[in-house]
Amino acid sequence: MDHQPALDERQLKRARIAVAAVFCVHGAVTGNFATRVPWIQEHAGVSAGQLGLALAFPAIGSSLLMPLSAAITHRFGARAALRGLLALWTLALVLPALAPNIYTLCGALFVYGASSGMADVAMNALGVETENRLGRSIMSSLHGMWSAGALIGSAAGTLAAHLGADARLHHAVAAGVLTLLGLVACQGVLDLRSAPGEAAPPRFAAPPRSALIIGMVGFCAVFAEGASLDWSAVYLRDVLDTSAGTAAACTTAFTLTMAVARLVGDKGVDRFGAVRTVRGGGVLATLGGVLVVTAPGPAVAMAGFGLIGLGVAVVVPLAFAAAARSGPNPSQAIAGVATITYTSGLVAPSAIGGIADLTSLVVSFGLVTVLALGLVAGARVLRAGARPEKAAGAARVTQA
Numbered sequence: 219m220d221h222q223p224a225l226d227e228r229q230l231k232r233a234r235i236a237v238a239a240v241f242c243v244h245g246a247v248t249g250n251f252a253t254r255v256p257w258i259q260e261h262a263g264v265s266a267g268q269l270g271l272a273l274a275f276p277a278i279g280s281s282l283l284m285p286l287s288a289a290i291t292h293r294f295g296a297r298a299a300l301r302g303l304l305a306l307w308t309l310a311l312v313l314p315a316l317a318p319n320i321y322t323l324c325g326a327l328f329v330y331g332a333s334s335g336m337a338d339v340a341m342n343a344l345g346v347e348t349e350n351r352l353g354r355s356i357m358s359s360l361h362g363m364w365s366a367g368a369l370i371g372s373a374a375g376t377l378a379a380h381l382g383a384d385a386r387l388h389h390a391v392a393a394g395v396l397t398l399l400g401l402v403a404c405q406g407v408l409d410l411r412s413a414p415g416e417a418a419p420p421r422f423a424a425p426p427r428s429a430l431i432i433g434m435v436g437f438c439a440v441f442a443e444g445a446s447l448d449w450s451a452v453y454l455r456d457v458l459d460t461s462a463g464t465a466a467a468c469t470t471a472f473t474l475t476m477a478v479a480r481l482v483g484d485k486g487v488d489r490f491g492a493v494r495t496v497r498g499g500g501v502l503a504t505l506g507g508v509l510v511v512t513a514p515g516p517a518v519a520m521a522g523f524g525l526i527g528l529g530v531a532v533v534v535p536l537a538f539a540a541a542a543r544s545g546p547n548p549s550q551a552i553a554g555v556a557t558i559t560y561t562s563g564l565v566a567p568s569a570i571g572g573i574a575d576l577t578s579l580v581v582s583f584g585l586v587t588v589l590a591l592g593l594v595a596g597a598r599v600l601r602a603g604a605r606p607e608k609a610a611g612a613a614r615v616t617q618a
Contacts, residue, residue, distance in 0.1 A: 225351070225408075233348050234356055236406025240304060240341050241360045242367035243400045247311050247334070249371020250392045254378070254385040258314050261385070262323045272323045276331025277564040281557045283332035287339035288549035296344055296410035301401060303337040308396040310334070315385040338556060343549045344407050346542040351408075355487035357535035362480030369477065428544040428599075429551040432537050433558030435496070435596040438589040439533035440559045442503055442526055444566035445586050446472055450523045453510070453579050460516045468520050472527045479531035492536045492600040500593030503529025507587025511580050529590060534559055540600040 225233070259269045291299040310333045313326035342357075349356045371392070378388040450472055451465035487495050506525025513519035541555040542548035573582040 230348070230352050232406050233408050234352060236403050237341065237345050237348055237408075238356075238360055238363045239403035240300065240400065240407065241345070241363040242370070243304065243396050243403060244307065244334075244337060244341060245364035245367025245369075246371035246374075246392075246396055247308055249368040249373070250375045250389065250396075251311060251314065251330070251371075252368075253372050253375025254315065254388065257379065257385040258317070258323070261315065262317050262319055264320045264323065268320045272320060272327055274564060275324045275327040276334065277560050279328040279331030279333075280335030280338070280560050284335040284339050284553040284556055285550065287336040287343075287553060288547055290336070291340055291343070291549055296340070296347075297404060297407050300337070300340045300344060300407060301404040303333065303340050304400040304404060305397050307333040307337040308400050309393050311389050311393040311396070312386070315389045335553075335556065335560070339549050339553050342538045342552050342556075343542060344410075346539050346548060346552075347408055347410060349539065350543075355484040355539075357539045358480050358483030358487060358532040361532075361535040362477055362483070365473070365477035365480055369473070429541040429554035430558070431599050432541045432544065433555040435593060435599060436534050436537035436555055436559040437562040438592040438596065439503075439530040439537075440562040441566045441569075441589050442507075442530050442586050443476070444563045445570045445583070446523050446526050448567040449570050449579065449582070453583065454516050454519060457579050458513065458516050458519055464516055468516070468523055471520060472523050475524050475527035476531045479528050480535065483532035483535075487532065487536065492540060493597045496533055496536060496597035496600055497594050499529040499531070499533060500590055500595075500597060501529070502526075503590035503593060504587055505529075507583060507590050510583050511587060526586070526590065529593070533593060536600055 255269070255273075259266075262272075264272065287299070287303065290303065293299075294302070310330045313330055314323060317323035317326045345357055345360045374392065375388070378385070447469065451469045454460040454465040454468050455462065483495070486498075490498070503526045506522040506527075506529060509522030509525065510519050513522060537555050537559070538552050541551040544551055570579075570582040570586075573585060
């Protein structure tokens with residue numbers, strides 16, 4: 219990518235705020251959708267099994283179409299590409315609620331997931347470039363803003379559901395508001411463009427091997443995150459015989475822990491570096507897994523889930539950043555890592571349930587503990603994607 223003219227510190231801070239707002243908007247779409255899934259299920263007249271099938275289609279759409287993001291960015295420039303892809307994602311929110319049956323629901327969720335994945339790659343690539351130019355870590359807090367947006371969207375969706383609002387109306391209003399906010403936010407992001415004569419990246423191509431290796435670290439983290447998010451309440455209820463309120467509070471606390479850890483995680487990355495931060499996170503997550511599987515009561519288990527959340531919170535942002543710096547095409551590398559992490563998020567809930575059916579939930583979270591330990595062993599692969607010094611980034615800016 220050809221670089222825009224040199225930017226001063228104030229302009230870079232503005233770009234950082236803008237890309238953070240983009241992450242927040244992206245997360246808010248997910249929050250608004252997730253809270254209305256029961257309404258969508260009832261409206262489409264699908265069974266629980268059919269709904270489970272339909273909910274696989276966002277991941278399928280994301281995995282298949284994420285590689286297109288690099289070609290779109292090359293053709294239109296980073297800012298224009300992000301503007302269009304983010305608008306496509308926010309507007310796609312209206313589609314699932316309109317679906318009258320399982321077939322249209324699967325199609326709507328495919329488009330919903332595809333637009334999400336392409337926007338995800340574009341905003342992460344811009345986030346990494348903004349981080350490079352600032353010369354300090356921001357990727358963790360950007361993903362923290364995504365989590366904050368998801369919480370805001372969930373709150374809006376919960377309120378709409380409580381009021382008995384039709385999800386078609388709710389999502390139409392939310393899509394309109396979020397599209398407008400996204401267009402405003404995109405005005406401030408870096409406006410990177412391809413250098414004259416630069417070859418266009420292939421529309422579909424296998425990600426570099428380095429990105430696949432980095433992606434496996436992300437796989438471990440997302441598996442632990444997905445398992446804890448979807449099964450922590452069930453674990454407390456079925457294994458430790460807690461009340462429904464206490465079980466639900468564990469999931470809420472885990473979500474908040476993840477969001478807070480990401481918002482403040484950049485300070486740790488700047489001080490200790492990506493490798494030591496992920497290695498330390500792996501130790502915390504492993505300790506948390508041990509507490510969960512040996513917990514004599516809910517308090518210890520909740521502490522364990524909290525440690526898992528703290529330990530894995532910054533891994534995916536750092537994996538995206540390392541992938542983007544590991545090869546000549548950041549978007550392609552990010553798409554590779556994102557495909558692996560999306561797959562992990564899709565596989566984790568069902569894998570935990572399948573193992574629990576064969577053995578027990580305690581054994582299932584033993585697997586989570588082992589994967590958390592894998593973060594300790596695999597953290598070193600993030601060294602290849604170490605952030606360049608600010609001065610080097612500034613030099614590249616002046617070459618426009």
